[in-house]
Amino acid sequence: MQEDTKKMQMTRQTLAGQLKITDREITERKTLFGITEQCIETLGDCRRFIHPKIDEIVQKFYERQTSIPEVELLIGDAETLMRLSQAMRGYLLELFEGYYDADYVNKRLRIGKVHKNIGVSPKLYISAIAQLQATLAPYIAAIPEDPSKNLDQKKRLEAVQNIFLFDIHLVFDTYIASMLNEVHISKQQVENYASSLESEVAKRTEELEQMSRQDTLTGLANHHAFHEHLRRCLAEAQRNARAISLIYFDIDRFKEINDSKGHKHGDKILGMVGKLTLSQIRTNDIACRYGGDEFCIILPATTIDEAQIFARRMISHAPQFIDSGVRFSIGIAQTGPKEFFDLDSFVGEADKAMYNAKERGHTNNKCNLSLAPLSAENAATSNNAASHIRLAATDLEP
CATH class of the missing domain: 1.10.490.10 (Globins)
Structure with a gap:
């Protein structure tokens, strides 16, 4: 045996x-x-x-x-x-x-x-x-x-x-x-110990590395890991000439929630946003906590229209996880499949779209969506680039 x-x-x-x-x-x-x-x-x-x-x-x-x-x-x-x-x-x-x-x-x-x-x-x-x-x-x-x-x-x-x-x-x-004959039993025991120790060290190292790349409060990738993931996904999209979309969203009036109900309640909301996001992403999607109450979802091989459908679906499931009083401002940007933004510009476009949605949300107190340019090509060459950058806010309340 x-x-x-x-x-x-x-x-x-x-x-x-x-x-x-x-x-x-x-x-x-x-x-x-x-x-x-x-x-x-x-x-x-x-x-x-x-x-x-x-x-x-x-x-x-x-x-x-x-x-x-x-x-x-x-x-x-x-x-x-x-x-x-x-x-x-x-x-x-x-x-x-x-x-x-x-x-x-x-x-x-x-x-x-x-x-x-x-x-x-x-x-x-x-x-x-x-x-x-x-x-x-x-x-x-x-x-x-x-x-x-x-x-x-x-x-x-x-x-x-x-x-x-x-x-x-x-x-x-x-x-x-x-x-060679079988190794002497004492030597084998030493090698087995060394191997198990090496495996344990590798396991602990992997756990520490995972911790350094994960936001402990939400279970999503952290800010540092986000940039690594997005850089890799952009390179893959360019290599395969495919569109890629980025959803950038935050929680409206989150500071007021923290101030009025306390940081524990605010942390609970952030944790539930993490669960909501993880429940909706596909296998190849990557959800990240960008910082504070800001979140990003990388959607490889996804157009801006498909990303909008994803955002609507996610918000429709929000009541299962989060208090009904919580609202989101959501910005979406697409780059590719022909011309591509660089990483910072891509994030910047999604960020601008999110703040545009937030400004519109102040007037109607709804959960709002704003779309960025369909591609870097449009933003750089279209005479009507500004009209592409901000579309009308859309009510996403379920």
């Missing part, structure tokens, strides 16, 4: 995780093997010359390999040779890709595990790498020197040598690990 549990735990970890190869460890190993920024740049420069010749290189390599009887026996058939050739093609492309991170390390460790499992001895593996280097050498040598980048044949061959050595040592990590 204990052995089955151990196997199950192993299948939930990457090979790098099993061997305790962390990001820090990867960085140290890259330094040891000379995988510097210059080396990475050199390998990346080689890629554009190697890529067009990749099939030719793979073919020559396996012609050499299949001339060795022991290797030919291991390969066995044409279908396996074809699969190996495809895998080698991917291997070589990754070799010059320029990304030697945890994913790269895991792939190299997996190569070692597969070779060990199918019975490829270390001598055959190393000889294959030597043949691969020999096959690549003429193609590397044929790359023109580039004085502007201080790249010559010697530096390119040295960079290729370094990355092959880096790969070999990772492959042999799995060879060695597969031959």
Whole structure:
């Protein structure tokens, strides 16, 4: 039972995780093997010359390999040779890709595990790498020197040598690990304790981070987190050429409520506004307490008309959460899908719309809605921009 549990735990970890190869460890190993920024740049420069010749290189390599009887026996058939050739093609492309991170390390460790499992001895593996280097050498040598980048044949061959050595040592990590006996029980207990401690630290760190991004009174994202979310959502909207809307609202005469009924009552109202907002937002929407009695709701992939429908629906549910005497002033701004406001301008437009609604609300004591420009393009280019910025207040009372 204990052995089955151990196997199950192993299948939930990457090979790098099993061997305790962390990001820090990867960085140290890259330094040891000379995988510097210059080396990475050199390998990346080689890629554009190697890529067009990749099939030719793979073919020559396996012609050499299949001339060795022991290797030919291991390969066995044409279908396996074809699969190996495809895998080698991917291997070589990754070799010059320029990304030697945890994913790269895991792939190299997996190569070692597969070779060990199918019975490829270390001598055959190393000889294959030597043949691969020999096959690549003429193609590397044929790359023109580039004085502007201080790249010559010697530096390119040295960079290729370094990355092959880096790969070999990772492959042999799995060879060695597969031959080790079970770790002594006392060492395992220490590792288990360290792992649990690390998990606890990570959990506490995550909780602290969550607390630093959340408004404790309302349960919504706080002011700092709002800007992070909005920056990300704006970038995504621009990338996908989609509209995004922002609802900016506050509680009318909130200071008077605090002064007349006390801060505890005011805090209770703020908490209920948080619950109301959370009950109405969709999965991708983000609700935030902007500060004081001001709130924002980010509505990705949403037009101003759709945002207005959302606002009406939210207000229609308000009596379930909040005293009937509470009123809101709501401003809505849209940007995109063609032209976009910057973050501050976008918030500013929604804020202006909210204050316009508040001014109108003073005359009719209603819950009011005001709309900002439909896009940055309209605000910047329309001769009637002012008429787009403020529309008539709309009664949103349920």
